[in-house]
Amino acid sequence: MKLQKATAFALYAVLELAAEPGRQRTAVEIADKYGISAHHLAKVLRDLGRAGLVEAVRGVGGGYRFVGNAKRLTLMDVIGLFEGTSAEADAPTPGEGQDIASGLRYVLAELDAQTGATLRSISLSTMLKLVARRPWESLAAARPARPTRAARRGP
Amino acid sequence: MARRSTTLPPQASGEDPTIRPATLADVAGVIGLDEEVTGLRKAAYWQDMFERFGARRRDQRFFLVAGAPGHLDGFIIGEVRAWEFGSPPSGWVFAVQVRPRLRVRGLGARLFAAVCARFRTAGVARVRTMVARDNAVIHAFFRSQGMMAGPFIELEMRLD
Numbered sequence: 001m002k003l004q005k006a007t008a009f010a011l012y013a014v015l016e017l018a019a020e021p022g023r024q025r026t027a028v029e030i031a032d033k034y035g036i037s038a039h040h041l042a043k044v045l046r047d048l049g050r051a052g053l054v055e056a057v058r059g060v061g062g063g064y065r066f067v068g069n070a071k072r073l074t075l076m077d078v079i080g081l082f083e084g085t086s087a088e089a090d091a092p093t094p095g096e097g098q099d100i101a102s103g104l105r106y107v108l109a110e111l112d113a114q115t116g117a118t119l120r121s122i123s124l125s126t127m128l129k130l131v132a133r134r135p136w137e138s139l140a141a142a143r144p145a146r147p148t149r150a151a152r153r154g155p
Numbered sequence: 156m157a158r159r160s161t162t163l164p165p166q167a168s169g170e171d172p173t174i175r176p177a178t179l180a181d182v183a184g185v186i187g188l189d190e191e192v193t194g195l196r197k198a199a200y201w202q203d204m205f206e207r208f209g210a211r212r213r214d215q216r217f218f219l220v221a222g223a224p225g226h227l228d229g230f231i232i233g234e235v236r237a238w239e240f241g242s243p244p245s246g247w248v249f250a251v252q253v254r255p256r257l258r259v260r261g262l263g264a265r266l267f268a269a270v271c272a273r274f275r276t277a278g279v280a281r282v283r284t285m286v287a288r289d290n291a292v293i294h295a296f297f298r299s300q301g302m303m304a305g306p307f308i309e310l311e312m313r314l315d
């Protein structure tokens with residue numbers, strides 16, 4: 001699954017803010033950390049504000065702060081504000097007699113069900129705990145090193 | 156199978172219930188708690204579960220309860236399974252239940268931690284479970300404990 005830019009920015013922002021609920025962060029601070037457009041992120045933050053997940057704080061030291069419930073809000077709740085997650089919906093609707101197309105949609109629906117269940121099961125709080133554990137590091141350590149191009153070509 | 160959310164609200168007494176291995180005296184409480192949550196009374200099923208997981212091979216099978224025999228607040232059941240398809244033995248959790256009025260207080264997490272501690276003592280390095288895809292509550296609970304998708308995919312087909 002490939003997230004659209006706005007969705008990824010929203011997840012970065014909402015998780016950054018939820019990690020320290022009492023702290024205000026500006027769009028520029030968050031954008032600098034991830035090397036993304038502050039202008040685009042500011043627009044995303046306004047959308048998150050309209051959805052009631054963050055609140056703009058005006059004045060000196062202003063910015064945004066998280067005002068949602070990190071134990072209840074899921075990744076799907078955030079993603080769903082910006083895009084759908086259906087691979088099945090992206091496939092053309094099969095016409096009469098197009099059984100192969102219908103079969104492909106049936107398989108894609110299985111992927112959608114799995115994707116949706118995963119994204120609905122991970123709250124922002126759970127996601128922050130996962131980030132703190134850094135499980136990708138042990139995964140990378142266990143993975144065999146990829147051969148270089150020269151090694152793949154052989155002698 | 157009884158599976159429910161585990162983050163539980165504070166108890167009236169303010170004290171955490173003791174987590175301990177189930178005894179025969181707890182079975183009635185398990186039956187009652189399951190009936191309270193599911194609306195179904197399955198006395199024979201829970202009697203059988205106790206005989207299989209609470210009374211035999213107790214170094215590999217764990218039927219743990221929280222609370223006093225006359226008033227259980229929750230339970231969890233798991234076992235070490237040799238597992239299929241070449242996987243080394245692992246812990247397998249297949250039931251967890253917490254009294255609804257006590258949820259959102261961490262009792263489920265304590266039950267899960269207790270069974271995981273016993274799995275470690277039994278010498279296994281992983282714990283697994285299976286959840287219904289549409290049961291977001293229990294799925295979220297296991298995720299919140301640190302569980303991720305494993306290397307197996309559950310498959311099924313109709314036999315009609």
